[in-house]
Amino acid sequence: MTTAATLLAAAVAAAYLISAPLTAVIIRIARRVGFVDHPGGHKSHREPTPYGGGVAIFAGVILPLLAALALVNVASHERLTALFGDAIADHVGGLKLRQSEALAILISTALMHLAGLIDDVRPLSALVKLLVTVAAALLVSLWGGVRIAQFAGFPLSVVLTIVWLCVTTHAFNFLDNMDGLSAGVAAIVAACLAACGLLAGQMLVPVLACLLLGAALGFLTFNFPPARIFMGDAGSLVLGYLLGVASTLTTYYESGAGRPPFALAMPLVVLAVPLYDAVSVVWIRISEGRSPMKGDQRHFSHRLVQHGLSRRGAVLTIYLATAATGLCATLLPHADARQTFTIAAIVGMVLTIIAILESPVRNEP
Secondary structure, eight states: OOHHHHHHHHHHHHHHHHHHHHHHHHHHHHHHHTOEEOOOTTOOOSSOEEOOHHHHHHHHHHHHHHHHHHHHHHSOHHHHHHHHOHHHHHHHHHHHHTHHHHHHHHHHHHHHHHHHHHHHHSOOOHHHHHHHHHHHHHHHHHTTOOOSOGGGOHHHHHHHHHHHHHHHHHHHHHHOSSTTHHHHHHHHHHHHHHHHHHHTTOSHHHHHHHHHHHHHHHHHHHHSSSOSOOOOHHHHHHHHHHHHHHHHHHHHSSOOTTSOGGGGGHHHHHTHHHHHHHHHHHHHHHHTTSOTTSOOSOSHHHHHHHTTOOHHHHHHHHHHHHHHHHHHHTTGGGOOHHHHHHHHHHHHHHHHHHHHHTSOOOOOO
């Protein structure tokens, strides 16, 4: 096993071994204190189900990152080499050079998690959650230097970064509408981003993506249909926000030199399915004269169930669609024009299939 593979496998394992046991503990605590999501309204579950899974997801990502930051600040390179070997010590030591970026990611993610946790206890308005997302995006962009389209100039780059992070964050918030859906899709997207990051010659981004992968899988152990716990906004906002950050870093952070410009489309391709779901749901709600932020059962997953699939079948179908577009995204960093157009055609066909499947059921005459 190569050094990079060892480090990434360790990141997945560390996050999973934090997230899974903590989720099991939270299930018991949440039931005991009454921190549960009750059926009713647009919600489809039938029994009160514990909240708090987002805490386990957050811990699975943040605790290993905090441990790594603490380690590189207290241990010398010689000590790191003795513990991990030369190759891994160089990667771990490299985190020290980017610790302001890592701290900005940690603090802004904590802000998103706190907002989500408050919302799970006492619902916040959509405007408040949007403002918190803008604040987190500003923090990571201005302090951490995480920005897209830097060739467009500083002001426009910051604005585009804020828009992108708001879109990805709330796309996964929307996607959290069926057992196992948001966590499973996030795990697939994270795995694809890790691959894209490696192809772009990076290590921080693949490690971050692998931490997300492990944390999501740890929670998914208890959330796959039928779910024993929900992540709530404390989890979905964190997943969407961090995937937005990772996709920004994968594509735009020191990865453009000498590479074809087609790789700039990678975030749109790897996140095509969740973005399509969010855009289509907002369009349906606005066209029906309703608030785009008011929950309902008009998502792609609900359409599949209306067409006769089981809930588990609908979730697995969306997993496959996400994997199809995500695998296409891994080809973009080194794609030429012909290959890029082929990838775009494949992604377009996947989304077209989704549009057909989610079209209203028609009664035969």
